[in-house]
Amino acid sequence: MNRTLRQIGLLIQKDLRIEARGRQTIGLVIVLGILIIVVLGMGLGAGRPVSGFGATSILWVTYLFGGVLCFEKTMAVERFDDALAGLLIAPIDRGVIYASKLITNLLLIIGLALVVTPVAMTLFRFDLSEHPLAFFIVMSLGVTGFTAVGTLFSAAVSSTRLQGGLLAMLVFPLSLPVVIMSTQLMRKVFEEGVPLTSTDVATLCAFDMIFLIVSWLVFELVLEP
Amino acid sequence: MNRKCLVYGFWSVTLALFVASVAMLFLYTPIEKTMGPVQKIFYLHLPIAINTFLACFVVFIASIGYLWQRKMWWDDLAFAAGKVAVLYCSVVLLTGMIWGKSAWGSWWTWSPRLTFSLVLWLLFVVYLMIRPSIDSPQRRAMISAVYGIVAFIDVPFVYLSVKLLPDIHPASIALAPAMKLTVLVWFLPITLLALGLLRAGYLLNRQIRTESQRNQNMVFESAPPASPTPMEELA
Numbered sequence: 001m002n003r004t005l006r007q008i009g010l011l012i013q014k015d016l017r018i019e020a021r022g023r024q025t026i027g028l029v030i031v032l033g034i035l036i037i038v039v040l041g042m043g044l045g046a047g048r049p050v051s052g053f054g055a056t057s058i059l060w061v062t063y064l065f066g067g068v069l070c071f072e073k074t075m076a077v078e079r080f081d082d083a084l085a086g087l088l089i090a091p092i093d094r095g096v097i098y099a100s101k102l103i104t105n106l107l108l109i110i111g112l113a114l115v116v117t118p119v120a121m122t123l124f125r126f127d128l129s130e131h132p133l134a135f136f137i138v139m140s141l142g143v144t145g146f147t148a149v150g151t152l153f154s155a156a157v158s159s160t161r162l163q164g165g166l167l168a169m170l171v172f173p174l175s176l177p178v179v180i181m182s183t184q185l186m187r188k189v190f191e192e193g194v195p196l197t198s199t200d201v202a203t204l205c206a207f208d209m210i211f212l213i214v215s216w217l218v219f220e221l222v223l224e225p
Numbered sequence: 226m227n228r229k230c231l232v233y234g235f236w237s238v239t240l241a242l243f244v245a246s247v248a249m250l251f252l253y254t255p256i257e258k259t260m261g262p263v264q265k266i267f268y269l270h271l272p273i274a275i276n277t278f279l280a281c282f283v284v285f286i287a288s289i290g291y292l293w294q295r296k297m298w299w300d301d302l303a304f305a306a307g308k309v310a311v312l313y314c315s316v317v318l319l320t321g322m323i324w325g326k327s328a329w330g331s332w333w334t335w336s337p338r339l340t341f342s343l344v345l346w347l348l349f350v351v352y353l354m355i356r357p358s359i360d361s362p363q364r365r366a367m368i369s370a371v372y373g374i375v376a377f378i379d380v381p382f383v384y385l386s387v388k389l390l391p392d393i394h395p396a397s398i399a400l401a402p403a404m405k406l407t408v409l410v411w412f413l414p415i416t417l418l419a420l421g422l423l424r425a426g427y428l429l430n431r432q433i434r435t436e437s438q439r440n441q442n443m444v445f446e447s448a449p450p451a452s453p454t455p456m457e458e459l460a
Contacts, residue, residue, distance in 0.1 A: 149375065156368045166358050173347045174375055177382035180340070184389035207382050214378060218371050221292060 007092050011100030016107070018077050025073040026111050029066035033116035036062050041123050055126040056139065056186040060179050062116050063109060063143060068168045070108040071147075071154035074101055079158055084223075094220040102151045102212075109143055134189045134196040141204040142182040145211050146175045152215035156222040178207055239421060242414035246407075254407040263327040268407050270320040272415040273313050274342075280310035280419060281349065281377055288373030291366055297434060300366035303373055305426030307352045309419055314346040337387040344383045348376045362434070 019025055040058050078084040087097060120126060128135050153170045181204060188194045250265055257264035287303035290296070321339055322332050333339065352372055359365035400408070 152371070152375075153368075156371060166355060169351050169355060170372060173344070173351050174372075174379050176344050176347070177379060177386040180344075181382075181386035181389060184386065188389070203385055210378060210382075211375075214375060218292070218374070221367060222371055 004093070004096060007096045008100045008103065011092075011097065012103050012107075015074060015077070015100065015104040019104075019108070025070055026108055028073075029069050029108065029112045030115045032069060033062040033066045033112055034119055036065060037116065037120050037123060055120065055124065055128065056135070056183050058120060058124065059113075059117060059139065060142075060183065062120070063113065064146070064172065064175065064179070065168075066112045066116070067105070067109050067143070067146060067150055068171060070105050070112070071150040071171070072158075072167055074104050074108070074151075075154040075158040088223065094223055095216050097223065098151065098155075098216050098219040101155070102147060102215075105147050105151050105154075106144065109147060113139075113143070131189050131196070135186065137196065137201060138182045138185050138189075138204065141201070141208055142178045145178040145204070145208045146171070148208065148211040148215050149174045152219055152222065155219060178204070181207070235417070235421060239414055239417040242410075242417065246411050246414050249407055249410055254403055255401060257404075260327060263324065266320050266324055268404075268411045269415070270317060270324065271408055272412045273320070274317045275412075276415055276419045277310055277313040277317055277345070279416075280306050280313060280423070281345070281380065283423070284310060284349070284352070284373045285377035288370035288377075291370040292374075297362070297366060298431065300369065301430035301434060302423075302427050303369065304353075304356065304430050305423050307349055307373070308426050309422050310349045311346065311353055312422070313419065314342060314349065318342050318346055337389075340387045341383055344387070345380065348379060348383075352376060362437075 037058065040061065044054075044058075078087060088094075121128065150167070150171045153174075154167055157166045157170065185196065185200050185204075189196055246268075250268055254265070254268070256262055283306035284303050287299045287306060291299035291303065318339075321342060325334060325336075325339065326332050352369065355372065356365055356369055359368055
């Protein structure tokens with residue numbers, strides 16, 4: 001167990017070190033996120049305050065597009081100089097590679113969220129003060145499910161010729177249930193004033209668990225040098 | 226010859242059942258009081274919706290079969306079932322929209338079942354769309370199989386998520402005995418058509434694969450022999 005955790009830690013460290021040296025992915029997704037928010041702000045009417053429910057929808061658009069870019073980039077570094085072949089012949093389980101890529105992607109999306117969410121809150125005057133915890137729980141669980149699916153398919157499509165477009169095509173429809181679920185839960189919480197129930201949280205957790213387990217099981221099959 | 230007769234027989238029976246079902250729909254089934262003649266679309270809508278799920282299930286089973294055995298015929302079967310699922314789901318969406326226009330005065334409402342059908346349609350349209358983007362047949366089959374499995378597992382979550390939307394769709398419909406019989410009769414031609422389309426699609430996919438393999442072999446055979454290396458010339 002300790003050995004597995006150490007291997008996961010080392011792989012995450014490797015990915016983050018590459019990211020820290022180049023700072024390509026995080027910079028790119030943050031700028032993209034801000035651009036999306038500005039475009040949506042212009043489209044929805046500048047200066048109008050937006051409810052927490054609207055905030056979730058706007059932030060989801062940012063996280064979805066930024067997330068796909070993160071998944072693509074974290075897998076692309078393995079294609080450079082055949083690094084993936086080296087990773088595959090290393091004495092580590094493929095599940096460890098999946099776990100490390102998943103956590104790296106989650107960290108990058110958290111980095112994106114930490115910058116983009118306050119920017120969106122300022123520009124749209126989001127009012128999350130009524131139920132900040134519900135917002136945090138729903139969005140965290142939602143992003144985890146989305147990242148679980150995205151990490152799996154980023155490995156699958158990284159060797160095909162239509163990487164970016166194809167990855168978005170694969171991940172967006174599969175993530176729709178979690179997007180619909182989180183936006184509807186936010187509608188309930190912010191518009192109807194109904195508190196978040198344990199069943200709601202359990203459903204989102206079930207989604208995450210199933211997709212994490214299925215992705216972990218089939219990751220070995222999709223990973224090819 | 227026998228197989229050809231069986232195929233003609235199958236399609237003739239399907240066509241005859243379609244004609245009989247249409248005749249039954251207009252001559253035997255009573256007109257519903259509230260909605261009028263538009264309600265008749267329901268007899269087509271329900272069997273097609275159930276067959277859509279069956280086609281999605283075939284995609285799921287064939288995808289597992291491919292990952293388990295790595296035989297290309299599983300991929301051909303999954304692809305054919307994916308096409309049937311998209312075709313049937315499109316009809317479900319269209320008939321649902323016609324029903325909605327008559328019942329609620331709008332072509333589209335974000336009701337759970339309509340949204341569910343739309344997401345299901347999107348999931349399997351993507352399944353068909355991604356395939357031509359992947360050059361290698363093995364890689365294409367593998368990515369499609371993984372997607373087919375994850376998409377099918379996604380279906381219950383789509384159902385759970387859309388249940389949170391406000392609903393105006395009827396939860397259950399009380400049907401007169403004559404109406405129930407018509408629904409049951411409509412299941413026969415719709416299911417036979419799905420099976421026929423699945424078989425035709427599967428055979429077509431097999432044929433395309435055999436042809437492309439034959440072409441590849443011909444390219445290898447017609448290639449000029451490699452010129453001898455200097456070492457071979459000396460020998």
